[in-house]
Amino acid sequence: MNFHINNLVAEQQNIVELFKVVKPKPAISIIGLGYVGAVSTACLAKLGHEVIGADLDEVKVNQIAQGISPIHEENLQNLLQDGVEDELITATTDVTAAVRDTDITFVSVGTPTKSDGGCDASYIISAAQMIGEGLKQKDKYHLVVMRCSVPPGTTLDVMVPEIEKASGLKMGEGFGICFNPEFLREGTAIADFDAPPKTVIGANDERAAMALTEVYYPVDDNVIITTIEAAEMVKYVDNIWHATKVCFANEVGRICKPLDIDSHEVMNIFVQDTKLNLSPYYLKPGFAYGGSCLPKEVRAVVHLGEELGVDLPLVNSLAETNKQQIQSAVDLIKNTGKKKIGFLGLAFKAGTDDIRESPILEVIASLLDEGFDIGVHDPAIGKDTSIKGQFNYVRNVCPHLEQVIDELPELMAANTGELLDDCDVVVVTQKNANFQMQVGARLNNKEVIDLVRLFDELPNHQSYQGIGW
Numbered sequence: 001m002n003f004h005i006n007n008l009v010a011e012q013q014n015i016v017e018l019f020k021v022v023k024p025k026p027a028i029s030i031i032g033l034g035y036v037g038a039v040s041t042a043c044l045a046k047l048g049h050e051v052i053g054a055d056l057d058e059v060k061v062n063q064i065a066q067g068i069s070p071i072h073e074e075n076l077q078n079l080l081q082d083g084v085e086d087e088l089i090t091a092t093t094d095v096t097a098a099v100r101d102t103d104i105t106f107v108s109v110g111t112p113t114k115s116d117g118g119c120d121a122s123y124i125i126s127a128a129q130m131i132g133e134g135l136k137q138k139d140k141y142h143l144v145v146m147r148c149s150v151p152p153g154t155t156l157d158v159m160v161p162e163i164e165k166a167s168g169l170k171m172g173e174g175f176g177i178c179f180n181p182e183f184l185r186e187g188t189a190i191a192d193f194d195a196p197p198k199t200v201i202g203a204n205d206e207r208a209a210m211a212l213t214e215v216y217y218p219v220d221d222n223v224i225i226t227t228i229e230a231a232e233m234v235k236y237v238d239n240i241w242h243a244t245k246v247c248f249a250n251e252v253g254r255i256c257k258p259l260d261i262d263s264h265e266v267m268n269i270f271v272q273d274t275k276l277n278l279s280p281y282y283l284k285p286g287f288a289y290g291g292s293c294l295p296k297e298v299r300a301v302v303h304l305g306e307e308l309g310v311d312l313p314l315v316n317s318l319a320e321t322n323k324q325q326i327q328s329a330v331d332l333i334k335n336t337g338k339k340k341i342g343f344l345g346l347a348f349k350a351g352t353d354d355i356r357e358s359p360i361l362e363v364i365a366s367l368l369d370e371g372f373d374i375g376v377h378d379p380a381i382g383k384d385t386s387i388k389g390q391f392n393y394v395r396n397v398c399p400h401l402e403q404v405i406d407e408l409p410e411l412m413a414a415n416t417g418e419l420l421d422d423c424d425v426v427v428v429t430q431k432n433a434n435f436q437m438q439v440g441a442r443l444n445n446k447e448v449i450d451l452v453r454l455f456d457e458l459p460n461h462q463s464y465q466g467i468g469w
């Protein structure tokens with residue numbers, strides 16, 4: 001498909017200027033009139049679209065058709081009434097006809113949990129078949145906008161084949177597809193529609209992406225355009241993050257209470273830090289945490305919880321998930337089948353010579369144990385760095401690293417070039433311009449294991465592997 005997300009994003013600002021030109025708004029059908037569908041119906045009508053709500057549930061259809069809200073949501077009833085009075089909102093149980101008679105279809109059917117914990121896609125499949133039937137009765141391009149929360153791949157692998165089969169059309173030709181996750185919060189849904197936290201459009205062709213960008217232009221002139229799979233994933237990631245925040249804050253409360261510390265006072269201070277706490281910092285997949293503070297403090301809080309008899313499952317799980325990230329690096333390296341491994345970066349992060357609890361030491365120790373030939377270079381660590389002195393500080397928690405600490409001086413290469421010349425696999429644990437240039441120049445003859453996302457643009461090279469990308 002001749003569609004490049006980056007080009008589109010660059011052009012987006014120019015293109016949205018065109019949307020200011022007054023022209024008829026596309027008619028929209030909404031399949032599934034539950035919480036998401038009812039709110040979308042009211043809000044899209046408020047933006048001036050003719051909206052046909054479609055559901056198999058006659059009660060909901062009758063309610064929407066009369067401007068009655070099927071759910072309790074502030075201001076929804078008023079907006080639905082306005083839409084019905086303005087003859088913008090109608091509702092039907094005939095899903096196929098609703099698709100046929102509109103230009104864009106939003107899909108917001110339920111995706112309940114199956115007995116095995118997975119996502120039940122049966123409502124999506126039946127809606128897709130009805131959409132396909134509707135498209136068969138049309139001779140104009142139609143845009144289908146998937147709004148359900150689904151596992152990545154569902155839109156393209158489950159929904160689109162059903163639409164294509166039932167309609168006889170091809171995606172990207174007779175119809176376009178977008179995945180547009182729903183971020184509204186129940187209780188403030190109308191206000192959130194007017195001022196969304198973000199608008200994400202997953203698309204794989206320009207026409208589809210632009211048509212949906214135009215719909216949202218009145219409430220968001222800076223939509224985020226990405227791939228369909230990334231947009232599907234964002235919805236899940238958002239929700240597991242929100243759940244993590246809730247559980248984190250509750251564990252803070254559980255530990256503060258027996259200490260007679262006001263947890264709200266603590267968290268009010270915590271949230272004022274928008275540099276490290278509520279920020280993109282620490283939120284990019286990469287290697288394990290380490291250094292002189294994080295592992296030590298996590299252990300201390302686990303210990304405090306045990307002393308107080310307080311359960312902290314989230315905090316208690318941190319060390320285990322960190323250990324698994326270290327093991328993932330070991331596995332990636334071993335899976336190359338090569339024995340001469342060079343590490344670029346030894347300290348727990350760039351710009352320091354602190355190797356205390358640097359997680360890469362665990363990887364090196366594990367490989368040395370198995371007879372790998374190891375080389376290391378770190379621009380901040382030289383002959384006069386007190387490696388042994390630093391180790392004495394953490395001796396109690398990682399006695400198993402004593403041997404690697406003793407061997408390290410022998411393993412150190414003087415510079416990046418020397419290290420790279422002498423290994424078959426290079427493991428990058430720090431990001432800097434020199435590593436970028438030198439590793440980039442050797443992609444043809446070295447295997448690269450990247451733990452830090454060294455390159456801004458990912459190399460499309462068989463010899464390159466990232467730990468979480």
Ligand SMILES: NC(=O)c1ccc[n+]([C@@H]2O[C@H](COP(=O)([O-])OP(=O)(O)OC[C@H]3O[C@@H](n4cnc5c(N)ncnc54)[C@H](O)[C@@H]3O)[C@@H](O)[C@H]2O)c1
Nearest residue numbers: 032033034035036055056108109110111123127148149182
């Ligand atoms: N509720 C939320 O706050 C929220 C927020 C974001 C995303 N989501 C996601 O949006 C989707 C919809 O959620 P909801 O809470 O509105 O669901 P819901 O269960 O309240 O409503 C779904 C509606 O779809 C109808 N339906 C099912 N199959 C149909 C078909 N083939 N044709 C027509 N109608 C059909 C049902 O009768 C029902 O009225 C889900 O994937 C959900 O995970 C929900």
